Amino acid sequence: MRPDSPGRRIVSLVPSLTEALFSLGLGERVVAVTEWCVHPSDAVAKLPKVGGTKNPNLSEILALRPDLVIANREENRLRDVERLQAAGIPVWVTYPRTVRDAAALLRELAKMGASDDAVTAVVESVERTVAEGEAAAPDHGTRVFCPVWKNPWMAIGRDTYAHDLLRLCGGANLFAHRDDRRYPVVKWEEIRMAQPEVILLPDEPSSFGPRDVAELDALEVPATRDARVHRIDRTLVFVVRSTH
Numbered sequence: 001m002r003p004d005s006p007g008r009r010i011v012s013l014v015p016s017l018t019e020a021l022f023s024l025g026l027g028e029r030v031v032a033v034t035e036w037c038v039h040p041s042d043a044v045a046k047l048p049k050v051g052g053t054k055n056p057n058l059s060e061i062l063a064l065r066p067d068l069v070i071a072n073r074e075e076n077r078l079r080d081v082e083r084l085q086a087a088g089i090p091v092w093v094t095y096p097r098t099v100r101d102a103a104a105l106l107r108e109l110a111k112m113g114a115s116d117d118a119v120t121a122v123v124e125s126v127e128r129t130v131a132e133g134e135a136a137a138p139d140h141g142t143r144v145f146c147p148v149w150k151n152p153w154m155a156i157g158r159d160t161y162a163h164d165l166l167r168l169c170g171g172a173n174l175f176a177h178r179d180d181r182r183y184p185v186v187k188w189e190e191i192r193m194a195q196p197e198v199i200l201l202p203d204e205p206s207s208f209g210p211r212d213v214a215e216l217d218a219l220e221v222p223a224t225r226d227a228r229v230h231r232i233d234r235t236l237v238f239v240v241r242s243t244h
Helices: 015-023 058-063 078-086 099-110 116-136 161-168 188-194 210-217
Strands: 010-012 030-033 068-072 091-094 142-145 147-149 171-173 198-202 229-232
Touching (some): 015 116, 078 091
Parallel strands (some): 142 198
16 A cells, blocks of 8 residues: 655665656656666666665665655565664555556556546556456466576466466466465476476576576477477566556
8 A cells, every 4th residue: 555655755666666657757756766777768877776676775765865665575675664664764565466456556656646648648558458458368378387496496376466467468377276385386397297388488586598498498398399488588577567
């Protein structure tokens, strides 16, 4: 839930939401961002950087006297949030776990003063796209394996934004049935038995390279036989975007 703060001096610790603020015409309120905030490139290049998402410089943030810090439960550490709150800084901890959650978050961001035109161009456009995707999502989509880590292999689980995005795009997340953790550990044999038709290898948090592609090529699965093992930008599946 968004704090009562008017959000006139915002520090964003979430790269995707930094981009969203600028897309909504609220960029002039952003007084600092993380080193990972790179969009829109020209605008964020001029802003002070307060460290990374996992290691923000709290003293620099406090010196900027923000009336709102935007964080994310998965990208930022609880202890940093608690220290900022203890110092009297309102912190909005976001946690979208579905694409519809992400659309709702954009609308909440817009309530801080986005123009009607921005709401129409950004928020309503995203909401319309989500609705269209949900209406068209197949009952049985293309079987997809999307790992986030190796040694051990870890896949995206059901309770994640990435899972829901794959579903809306017509994919069937092969390890959605695993409810032991949000990113379940999977064995090599489990991957082979699941017979993925597409394998997506994001460049973060584990940087999959050509050697990993070659290793996966040894699997006797449709994805490798049909050359559908793809190294991709992580933002395509893990990051809430305000543009499409």
